[in-house]
Amino acid sequence: MFDFTATYTDLYQISMAQVYFQKGKKDDCAVFDYYFRKIPYNGGYAVFAGLGDLLKTIEQLQFSEEDIAYLSTQNFDTEFLAYLKDFKFTGSIYSVQEGDVVFANQTILQVEASMVEAQLIETILLNLLNFQTLIATKASRVKLVAKNKTLLDFGLRRAQGPGGYFASKAAMIGGFHGTSNVIVGRDYNIPISGTMAHSFIQSYDDELEAFRDFAECRPTNCVLLVDTYDTLKSGIPNAIIVAKEMEAKGQKLLAIRLDSGDLAYYAAQSRKLLDEAGLEYVKIAVSNQLDEFVIKSLQEQEAPIDIYGVGTNLVIGKPNGALDGVYKLSFSNGTPRIKISESLIKTTLPYRKQVYRMKDKNGKFIGADAIAIYTESKVNIQHHPHEPYKQLEVAHYDQEPLLSEVMKDGKKLIPDYSLQELAAYSKSRIDLLMREYKRFDNPHIYKVGISTQLKEERDRLIQLHK
């Protein structure tokens, strides 16, 4: 659906690009790091998402004629505009795999390109990765508590405009099973789901007639919304009548949906009525302001719910709403670069890097990732990034390198993974993470450290700037 054009960016990227162009710095080789500073939802991990969309977007990113015509009204240099007309990203990208678990202050992705090219993709990169990672992480949290229950995204109507498109998609990476969002089903080949709105039933004089018409016209995956008038006295009894009529035609009612009231109570009562009518196979779906905490509570109450429809709180990544991912220069023109900050915690890390994940003999994550200069093939000691006396011996662990080249000379090197593949990969990685990192309250802190060599280089550069 989306054809991002290269003016989908912040003005300052183009302004800086012109200066690089005019001052002969255009082709200076630069490395930028993508990472975030805080795991969303006060959680213990995040799920990295958006890489596939990003690479596809960058491969074809260009300034349209309309873009150039517009920019020519904004005080840009004529030669520079001629250059932009033929702009194409020709650099390399190194990245963690989409769907993997990632942590704060860890290099997740690096761009190696000319200054101009690296700068002109910053905004779209942050825009796509920050949001999809935010939503995939939220979905993953819901998935953890919902266990084997079916999870559906119903959020488009309350999403942040077309942000809803990528929200529905990212939710699948985090473990959702389907969405109500038709265009995302179309574009990403994922199951679409839906029932009926209250307005459908209101438009009839009689609830039973509404149910009958719906079951007749849409018998496949038929779900009846039972709370328009009175769930237990009207909705469920009418649904039972229709389910029996469907049986007579060799059809099966898939589920009833509850959208208001005390969901645990109504689910239990509905289950009882359905079972008494011999409709043990009819599932119960619920919706209405769900999030991971409400679902956790419903699960703990053993509410007989089979399908959770999650809307607003999922697709806007409530309560955070944004991931604070940043894009920082770490190398340019042959020189390692840092941005000094008042606190060491915000000082950036120089050089192109590799990140090693420590694993035990069984392949489980031990809870430590070490950031190293990319030429280091192994890390012996990982140092706390800003507490000078904290360090961890890691030489004896299996060390999995997380960053691999995913784009070279502007060409994507990895296949188009399906959302099902990304979700399966994500699940396999979350399974390797100890449960202490997955709890909602004060999760264990995954250690992200730096190698001795990277630490020494960083500290040397800090001294140099003083």
Added chain:
Amino acid sequence: MFDFTATYTDLYQISMAQVYFQKGKKDDCAVFDYYFRKIPYNGGYAVFAGLGDLLKTIEQLQFSEEDIAYLSTQNFDTEFLAYLKDFKFTGSIYSVQEGDVVFANQTILQVEASMVEAQLIETILLNLLNFQTLIATKASRVKLVAKNKTLLDFGLRRAQGPGGYFASKAAMIGGFHGTSNVIVGRDYNIPISGTMAHSFIQSYDDELEAFRDFAECRPTNCVLLVDTYDTLKSGIPNAIIVAKEMEAKGQKLLAIRLDSGDLAYYAAQSRKLLDEAGLEYVKIAVSNQLDEFVIKSLQEQEAPIDIYGVGTNLVIGKPNGALDGVYKLSFSNGTPRIKISESLIKTTLPYRKQVYRMKDKNGKFIGADAIAIYTESKVNIQHHPHEPYKQLEVAHYDQEPLLSEVMKDGKKLIPDYSLQELAAYSKSRIDLLMREYKRFDNPHIYKVGISTQLKEERDRLIQLHK
């Protein structure tokens, strides 16, 4: 940038549409109401936005061949799909003017169309109006405290994916002056702004050289970012050197930007240094996690700041992230419709309606809107919607009807207002609202009531359903 196609919707809309189509209810005339239940940010008013985009989208909304091909794999009826192929919205829309102040549980917009058409536009309608109203309202709150200072939107990198496009646009309706978002500048003819990133300065060995190159290549509206190394010892002194060099060439440095640390302190110190150097005209811009509360505090401290750059908190509508706008059936097939809820407050209002805003002799809003059946030309008493004994005599007020026909037979009746026009209209309306409704803490509650006739009709229908 956005070509919304008709599968940008929830599956259930299309499912319900098929039932209406097959059961002869396709052309039943329906009326749906758009309203929200809670004013965002615990505020006293909201700014209605998104109408222009919505009408343009609906005018051209259709199912593409790709959509139809996809839907044909999803168990839809062949004749119905043939109908969808030629789908076009041919109904009417009545609406409050874009930019006006609106309140909770007040009819803001009504759609009058066939059941199928009304249902097939629900999702895009809610998706566009909810989000833009959320952001225009946020922007308006920032504007209230920032008074005559310049407000710039810098949020695209942390926005919810392409939601950022409409966020930047809606911010202008709420009173912002410009955005860093280039494509929105292109598409809506609004000023774009931008300075430089820290990476620009880091890419040089020397801050002064970076400033000089930037000023040379981008002298118009030149803003220098001064906090990369040391604001007061390096950034400002270097900016002063460059400003003087620009003066010698007959140019003027527009501003310096602060992006970290205590903004009130650094703004004051920077102002002092600039003034001492005879650079009283150089403005001070600040950014870094701003919102209406931080800006209010900076203004109360009389920080010498001229330009506020607001990012994440603006474009994601923090902390709400979503407006809870709904779309409820109020009339169909010749019959008024209501949805009964456990509480009267959530029970919907039947009929096509008009909303009257009460004004005093000076044209100021007195703080009361009355919802009436559309045939009522005046309201004498407005009743509290769910507290039976609360009512207000309003016959003596000037009564401004808020809903007017903005689309007829699927054609937009209103012009394409510029964002500047919408912002000016919005400001004129906010100015008519007493300040008690605009404060952040426990604002005065604007009274939204219902006419005697509407109340009697609603109560009659509730009885009927019992």
